[in-house]
Structures are given as C-alpha cells and as structure tokens.
Amino acid sequence: MRFSPSFCLALVVCLISTFVVGAPYPAQPTNEVVTNENSVPVVVNQTSELWEKSQLGRRASKPIQPSWILGRFSDSKILTEEDRKVFSSELKDLKLDSRLNLADPALNNGGIWTVKEYKTYHGDISDLLVKIMPDYSTKHSDINHEQSDNLNFGEVKALKHVGDFVAAGLIKDPERSVTDRLKDKAKSLKGDKPHMYPVVVMKKKQGNTLSSFGFYRSANRNGQVMLAREVKKLTCTEVARVAVAKRALHGDRNLGNALVTFNGIRPISVQLIDWGIAFLVSEGTKFDDVFQYCMKTTKFFNNKSVDVRRAVVAETSNPY
Ligand SMILES: Nc1ncnc2c1ncn2[C@@H]1O[C@H](COP(=O)(O)OP(=O)(O)OP(=O)(O)O)[C@@H](O)[C@H]1O
Ligand SMILES: [Mg+2]
CATH class of the missing domain: 3.30.200 (Phosphorylase Kinase; domain 1)
Incomplete structure (x- = not known):
C-alpha cells in the first residue's frame, strides 16, 4: 500500500497534536512577566491551571485534574455539618x-x-x-x-x-x-x-514573602526571576511534602503565600500560608506526582491577575 506525501504529512501533524494535547499538564511559559505578587486574592496564570493549551495553539476541551486531587475543601459536598x-x-x-x-x-x-x-x-x-x-x-x-x-x-x-x-x-x-x-x-x-x-x-509560620526583602525588590527582572525560580522549587517541595503528609494540596500558590527563609542571599526553606483554596488529596499520593504537578502549574510571574476565589466558585466541582 502506498500513501501520498500529503497524507503522510497530515498523519504526522495529527500524531504530534495528539501527543501535545494529551500531555499531562500545561507547558511552562517562557516569557514570564513580573506582576504584583502580593495583590490577593490572586493566582498567576490561572488560565494554564484551568486549561491545557497545546503548543499548536489549540485549547483542549476539558480542564485537567490529576486523579489524586479529590476535591476542594470548600466544596459543599466535602463540608460536613461540623x-x-x-x-x-x-x-x-x-x-x-x-x-x-x-x-x-x-x-x-x-x-x-x-x-x-x-x-x-x-x-x-x-x-x-x-x-x-x-x-x-x-x-x-x-x-x-x-x-x-x-x-x-x-x-x-x-x-x-x-x-x-x-x-x-x-x-x-x-x-x-x-x-x-x-x-x-x-x-x-x-x-x-x-x-x-x-x-x-x-x-504563625516562619519566614517572609519574597517581596518584603529589599534585595529582591531592588533586583532587576532577571535577578527576581532567578530568585523566584529557587523559591518555586522550595515551595513545590513543601507543597508535595504537606500533600503527602496531611492530604492537603495548596491551591493558591503565589508569592504572597510562600514565606521564605534565607541563608545569606540563598533561599533555604519555604512555609505555606493562606489555605483559602485547597484540595483534599487521596491517601497514598506520591511526593513526585505532586512535586511535578506543582512545578508545572505554579506560575509566580504573569501579566494577568485572576481572582482565584471567583474562578473556583464558578468551576463548582472541577477547578483544574
Ligand atoms: N500563618 C501565617 N504566618 C505568618 N504570616 C502570615 C500567616 N498568615 C498570613 N500571614 C501574613 O499575612 C499576609 C496575608 O495573609 P493571607 O495570604 O492569608 O491573606 P490574603 O491573601 O492577603 O487575603 P485573602 O485571604 O483575603 O485573599 C501574608 O502574606 C503573610 O505576610
Ligand atoms: Mg494570600
């Protein structure tokens, strides 16, 4: 059986788009822009948390939610009389x-x-x-x-x-x-x-928000992005640790909710605050799954601010 070149090309495009659209989480944006990270309630790049967007520019039709996220703590189906x-x-x-x-x-x-x-x-x-x-x-x-x-x-x-x-x-x-x-x-x-x-x-948790440190505020954009990348790794390590140990996933991962401790100019640990948006996770959830998910969906810098509580309320059962 012989196929025409245009058929083969169409097949390749189709396969690529299937893989990209079917990727488990949204891709990390490369063009990060500093925004006011303490203006709350705000989560950055909410769009990429709610919707998977393929590199071919197509929007996937369904929000992505890993199976280990069981639901929002504020969901009326999860809340008890107590x-x-x-x-x-x-x-x-x-x-x-x-x-x-x-x-x-x-x-x-x-x-x-x-x-x-x-x-x-x-x-x-x-x-x-x-x-x-x-x-x-x-x-x-x-x-x-x-x-x-x-x-x-x-x-x-x-x-x-x-x-x-x-x-x-x-x-x-x-x-x-x-x-x-x-x-x-x-x-x-x-x-x-x-x-x-x-x-x-x-x-009361230890540490301070990144924007409260003078050397962060006075750093140029590259310096801020580099520091925030370090803080993001520490944040996701803590997010994953808490998710595994306490079955709670922090859902409002912005710089205003990560309290950082420094050793000199090196961030060494993060404590999480503001559990206004959080999810119950299943027992036996794997540290690596949460860490990878957190790294892929947490965007500290963006030029868009989204009122996350509103978005969560609108997406009654499936906020991701
Ligand atoms: N448990 C805590 N330990 C230490 N500092 C805290 C704690 N909770 C809040 N803070 C301080 O207060 C600031 C604001 O708190 P939080 O993030 O809970 O509320 P918010 O995001 O400003 O408001 P909202 O919940 O209305 O969106 C934090 O950035 C932090 O500086
Ligand atoms: Mg907050």
Missing part, C-alpha cells in the same frame, strides 16, 4: 493586639492580627495570628452568601488538616472606637446584638 459550625460561638477570651502592616493590604479579608491575650491557649501567644475572614459576597456580586461561607469553612478545614489551626469563632470589630463600644453596651442592654466577625486563630 465544618459549618466553626464560626458559631464567640471567642470571648481572645483579645487582638495590632493589625499587621502588609505591603499590599488584603483585598478580601479584614486583616491579619497579632494576639494580645488568649487565655484558652497555653502556649506562647506570639506564635499566633488571627485572620478576620472575608465576606466575599459583599465585594463580588457573583459570589453569594453561601459560597462565601463555604470558602471560609473550607479554609478552616484545610488549616485543620495541615495542623496550623488553633481556634475559630466570632469576635466584635477589633477596630471599633470607644463610642462604638459604648453603643455596643447600649445595644446589648436593649437586647440587640453588635455585629460579629468570623475569625480564625492560626499558627
């Missing part, structure tokens, strides 16, 4: 100290605070931080109350999985003035309740 009760009582003996002064203030949450007093906790309170949980529904018209609550329940559930959870509950507005406090008193005498805020008390 998970939904975490903010139901007041943390009466918790007193906040001061709000962290972050380079890029959070877009959603009500601030990250240090603790002044917390009698229920027997350890050192300087090891704790409090996050005032966001109400996404007030800021994003496409996120409803229930979805917003589920995101917060999911964050607490993930924190429990990884062992960084200390407590959760409700507190009064820590920024209220003396007159507000008097008004609260008057309200409570009348039987009205003051507005309460859901918070999570969590363990």
